[in-house]
Amino acid sequence: MMDLDGVSAQALSDTIGAIYDCALDPQRWPDTCRKVADLCESTGGGICVHDVRHVQNDQLFVFGYQSEFLEKLGSQYAKSPMAAADIVANLGDVNVLSTNHNELVESRFYREVLEPFGLMDMMWFPALRTGARMASMHASRKDKAPRYQQLEIGLFKLLSPHVCRALTISDALDIRTLRSEMLEKTVDALTAGVFLTDRVGRIVYMNLTAERQVKAGASLRILNSRLDPVDPAASAALSIAIERAAADDDDGGSGQHSLAIPNGNGAGYVATLLPVQRGHRRDIVAPFAASVAVFVQDPIDAPLMPGEAFARLHKLTGGELRVLLALAQGLGAREAGDMLGIGEPTVRTHLQHMFAKTQTLRQADLLRLLHTSTPAVRDPRPPV
The missing domain is CATH 3.30.450.20 (PAS domain)
Structure with missing residues (x-):
């Protein structure tokens, strides 16, 4: 078989096949998550399901993490760089924490959640959205492993559409029916x-x-x-x-x-x-x-996640959306900055950018626009 910079075409094909098998048998995800992580030379990985309405972050099929880290990540997920990125990204779009390495290592999330457990880098992509529920796949590196390079990121991007497809099918079907003898x-x-x-x-x-x-x-x-x-x-x-x-x-x-x-x-x-x-x-x-x-x-009838339609409509960045959602909880600029691990001047800079994008003049007007905005119609086109 040909080698793709050290990755055999057979290994890639086998991993894609394993992903598709999970579409009809989700119990195969634990082994498949390990296959994906091994292919991308990762020390940990799995699938997260985020319940935005109840602010829950459930780790499924994960491996390579201490239980204390998973508890910490679950409690801090809403403040993490992943939360806002997942909301504004298209399904299958891969994000890498170390893309903005200097900003990452200066953040409270890195100091309080990643660094204590030796985690050096993470990459992930949103794979499924259903109303206020979202699933994403992630892989990570710890200790002295180097940050992700283009080869590993490229492989993860190559696998992402297949994972999205498998999770979409699993979510659409009652998998128990496919295990029946009366098919x-x-x-x-x-x-x-x-x-x-x-x-x-x-x-x-x-x-x-x-x-x-x-x-x-x-x-x-x-x-x-x-x-x-x-x-x-x-x-x-x-x-x-x-x-x-x-x-x-x-x-x-x-x-x-x-x-x-x-x-x-x-x-x-x-x-x-x-x-x-x-x-x-x-x-x-x-x-x-x-x-x-x-x-x-039929396109899913459930409403979009809180903030998602608004962010897409006004082209907000992930950082701006994080600030907006914090302010929507009734926090002031200083309290929002403390919660997100950024300075109050940064919060106010994000606010100015959002005022310009939404043609509002005050924070009260911006929040009123957020709470009253609803999409007139659903876009029937699926994310690509």
Whole structure:
């Protein structure tokens, strides 16, 4: 096999395959998180689930950390550089703590949370958003290990769309139904449309929800035994995505993992694709002899996380959003700075920038705008 700067193509392909197996069997995540960390030469890693409404930070499938560190991180997460970065970043966008190394080592978060436990660097990406709940995958280095370099960051970026795809599918499905012996009956009970296709996109099975989506006719139809979106651009994109999803199992490709299927009236569906020819996935769908599973859903109806829509609308930076959310708790500039580990002048600088971006003049006006702003419509396009 070819080596990619010391990383074999086989190791990369095996890791991507393991990620996809987790889509239908989440109990495989612990081993897969270790595979991802090993590939990126990390000493720790795992998946975090953040409940923004209840300010909880649950660590799932983590390894390489002391329990005291996980408790500390959970209590300080809202004040960390990761919290605001996760809110404003697109799904799959990789962030690295040491990108701004000087600013990091001067921060209270580094002094109080990372340094006492020997952690030198972390990289992570948001992988799933559902209302006020968000999941992210992270990897870390400790003690005297050097900071992450372009090779490790590049590998993490290469894996991120596959992790996003796997978590999206797991979140859409009641995984327990897929472990039932009565597979066809239980797949029919799913609220997501499930289309199973061969390598060239011919449908070999669709569940009852999928049939209803086709009968509605506004977004999807069947043409020559193939799933065919009404929108021409979406039709072409889906054909390419199915081909690439099938190729994922062959050569570890990184085809588009989700795409919009509009209906021409500002609505429609989001399709997420999963290759099912290898490993545990093949065993689950064996009765259907399928190569690709296409999961089709209405865009999630739950509201965006607090602050997310506002930050995107006004192009706030992560630092500005952290200050805004602190002030929204009723803190003054000095108290917000103390909580975030920055000086009061920095808080006021962020405020001035936010006044300019939101065309407000006072803190009270800014907070009033935050509390009254709601998106008029949901964007049907999935993050890319």
